[in-house]
Amino acid sequence: MASSLATAPAAVRDMQSDLESQANALSKIQKDISKNHEVRKQFTIQVGENELVLKELELLNEGANVYKLIGPVLVKQDNAEAKANIKKRIEYITAELKRMDRALKDLEEKQNSKKESIIKLQQKMQAVQAKAQA
Amino acid sequence: MATAKKGTATPLASAFSPEETRRAVSRVAQAIADRRADLARIQGFFADNAALVNLVQRLPDELSHQIMVPFGGAAFFPGSLIHTNELLVLLGDGYYADRSAKQTTEILHRRGMELEAQMEAIKATISDLEAEAKFFESTAAEASEGLVEIREEYDEEDTEIISSKTEASSSSGGISDEEHARMMARFDELEMLEKEAGSTSEDEGDDDDDDGDDEDAGTSEDGEENGETLSYGNEHDNVSFGASVSGSGGNGQSQGNAQLKSALKKLGEKETLQGSSLAPSGSTSITNSEVQASLRKAVSFKDENGQIVSSSRYSSGPKVSSSRDRQILPGGQKAFTGSIVEHDEGLSVIEQPRSNDSEKPASSASSSRPMSRFKMQKGGR
Known part of the structure; x- marks a missing residue:
């Protein structure tokens, strides 16, 4: 490695650093994607849970006592109010999920273009190195 | 190899x-x-x-x-559970509800x-x-x-050669007479159907009949030449003819007659061609004319697929071609089998x-x- 670096011209060294930065960017994008996956998983779980709650609330009769746990206290809530809250929450989460889908698509596109550019760079570097060694 | x-x-x-x-x-x-x-x-x-x-x-x-109440991590107290029918149920996401045991x-x-x-x-x-x-x-x-x-690349040329060979052997056996008789019978059936549909006049039926004669005489000779290439497209022909006929059926009778005639003429040609490669001849014309008959009844009918049309049609018509329709498929496959298996x-x-x-x-x-x-x-x- 050291010998090849020594023999390589400055252009190759530039390319190498460029490649490194590109690789870093790629790994960052990949990290973002996996983070996106994680968060999305959580959101889908929450949506499922909220839908269950909503179903149960629909099944409760009007006079039933409903409480919401806020911090350490149980706060009594109106049934209708609780239902409205849950509905709003489901709406919000689904909107968020959609947003994340878009973001994910964006990230994947970026990832692909980065990969391509890295491959191109590698090929160019190999060509230059082969020429230098020849 | x-x-x-x-x-x-x-x-x-x-x-x-x-x-x-x-x-x-x-x-x-x-x-x-x-x-x-x-x-x-x-x-x-x-x-x-x-x-x-x-x-x-x-x-x-x-x-x-009577229960033992856990107190801290290590100790238990004797105690008792009361209000045994009142439960606070966690529904999820921090929501609780008072429920009875049954609920x-x-x-x-x-x-x-x-x-x-x-x-x-x-x-x-x-x-x-x-x-x-x-x-x-x-x-x-x-x-x-x-x-x-x-x-292996799928090579149409080869299969065509094969199918044309088989066709040549079968078609040289003088189908045309038998073919003609069958076709005539079918046209008669068609006429009957059209009469049943009630909206056709006598002379139209005659026209169709004449066409049958002409086309048969005209196509019996060029059938052998074109048979092998056209045998591939038969299904598509079915479809497209069905479509064109449906259009004509939709327009008034007078115009429809002329178009029907020309359509039938073409169909007849196809029919003989098909007859050379497929065992049951004339299946195209049957299915399509079934469509025509049906169009007399249900003008708004649009078909994307000739096969489906004809089968759905059979509620009113006799079972003339339900069996023939089925025969199309084995016949059509016959031309392909040799290559498809290896492909x-x-x-x-x-x-x-x-x-x-x-x-x-x-x-x-x-x-x-x-x-x-x-x-x-x-x-x-």
Whole structure:
């Protein structure tokens, strides 16, 4: 490695650093994607849970006592109010999920273009190195 | 060998390297193990749920229960449970509701059903993954055994030659007379149908009949030449003619007659052509004219597929061509069989996406069914 670096011209060294930065960017994008996956998983779980709650609330009769746990206290809530809250929450989460889908698509596109550019760079570097060694 | 000339033979080991297949196998195995762990966890929840249902059902049997109350981590106090029919049920996401024991068991049953659905889903994914694993394993085994994949381009020329040869032998046997008789009979049936439809006049039927004569005389000689090329397109012809006829049927009778005539003429040509390669001749004309007859009745009828049209039509018409329609298929396949069996395109199409799938299971499986947070909590206790 050291010998090849020594023999390589400055252009190759530039390319190498460029490649490194590109690789870093790629790994960052990949990290973002996996983070996106994680968060999305959580959101889908929450949506499922909220839908269950909503179903149960629909099944409760009007006079039933409903409480919401806020911090350490149980706060009594109106049934209708609780239902409205849950509905709003489901709406919000689904909107968020959609947003994340878009973001994910964006990230994947970026990832692909980065990969391509890295491959191109590698090929160019190999060509230059082969020429230098020849 | 001819295969060496037009096909390629690649050892499977070069397309799927042993290490890669092994890696894929292990990855799928890992995914299966993950699913199994999920399944076990959910089965645990399910058992807990069942136990809880049991407890909640028994609680209101007594007004109060003598219990040992846990106090801190180490000590217990004797105490008693009162208000045994009043439960505060966590519905999820921080919402609680006051419920009676009976209502609580209902909620718990619903949860149990949800859990069961989740278990079913996981079992389905596991069986999917297992099939995939089997596929990878067999591929790996085949690759290591040095199996060779042979691919041949699908060559229409060749099959045409073959089919034309068979046609020549069959068509030279003088079908045209028999053909003609059959066709005439069919046209008569058609006429009957049209009369049944009630909206056709006598002379139109005559026209059709005459056409039948003309076209038969005209096409019997060029049938042999074109037969082999056209035999491929027969199904499409069916469709397109059906469509054109439906259009004419939709317009008024007078205009429709002329178009029908020309359509029939063309159909008759096709018919004889088809007759040379397919055993039951005239199936095209029958199906299409069935369509015509039907159009008399139901003008708004639009067909995208001649076959479907004719079969659906048979409610009113006699069973003239229901049997013939079926015969089209075996006849049509006859022309292809020799090449399709060897043709490998389908296989390769299946294999390629499959090999890409090796990356998928982890991600696709993970998103299969979300697990409710409170259920996890419940299971953790």
